[in-house]
Amino acid sequence: QKEVEQNSGPLSVPEGAIASLNCTYSDRGSQSFFWYRQYSGKSPELIMFIYSNGDKEDGRFTAQLNKASQYVSLLIRDSQPSDSATYLCAVKDPNNNDMRFGAGTRLTVKP
Amino acid sequence: DAGVTQSPTHLIKTRGQQVTLRCSPKSGHDTVSWYQQALGQGPQFIFQYYEEEERQRGNFPDRFSGHQFPNYSSELNVNALLLGDSALYLCASSLGDRDVYSPLHFGNGTRLTVT
Numbered sequence: 664q665k666e667v668e669q670n671s672g673p674l675s676v677p678e679g680a681i682a683s684l685n686c687t688y689s690d691r692g693s694q695s696f697f698w699y700r701q702y703s704g705k706s707p708e709l710i711m712f713i714y715s716n717g718d719k720e721d722g723r724f725t726a727q728l729n730k731a732s733q734y735v736s737l738l739i740r741d742s743q744p745s746d747s748a749t750y751l752c753a754v755k756d757p758n759n760n761d762m763r764f765g766a767g768t769r770l771t772v773k774p
Numbered sequence: 775d776a777g778v779t780q781s782p783t784h785l786i787k788t789r790g791q792q793v794t795l796r797c798s799p800k801s802g803h804d805t806v807s808w809y810q811q812a813l814g815q816g817p818q819f820i821f822q823y824y825e826e827e828e829r830q831r832g833n834f835p836d837r838f839s840g841h842q843f844p845n846y847s848s849e850l851n852v853n854a855l856l857l858g859d860s861a862l863y864l865c866a867s868s869l870g871d872r873d874v875y876s877p878l879h880f881g882n883g884t885r886l887t888v889t
Contacts, residue, residue, distance in 0.1 A: 695874050761807065
């Protein structure tokens, strides 16, 4: 079974701090990695994707990928209360092209 | 540009009954995937449809079946409902069943409660 692992949290950070969310995956052949945000009772919303080793920045969000360590992370700078949500890490199976999700990390940003 | 639409929003069924959930993909997308999300869990892959065929399937019993129509819309059918089938059912669309870089776009989901 190809796994995507995340710390379930909850992760609590003060407003304005950096939130760091981590994810590991088991299939070394994986090529594409996604971060989704899910507010309570809502559906997942794509916020970042990354394919190459290194960092990718989009506004307050930075995705980091290390294929050798099979590790993906998401940094949220200047965290806001509106960032409070569950963050889902997802990896596409390179053989089947279906997307596998971690259990999600619940983030709370306290004012 | 219409996003992914799902119907109904909520559904309450009794054990043993059958249910059909519907999904229209985002405009321009041709691939539909279905996921089950239990409370506090990540989405679990049920199956994927492309060119009106089931292309991939997750670890779900045959009670779960689907269909894709020529206009790319899709249905998820669940027979002989169990209490454990209570979950949020998510439909996601994407472009191409072989594009490893294509992200999924989700609909708002159908909340199924089995009593």
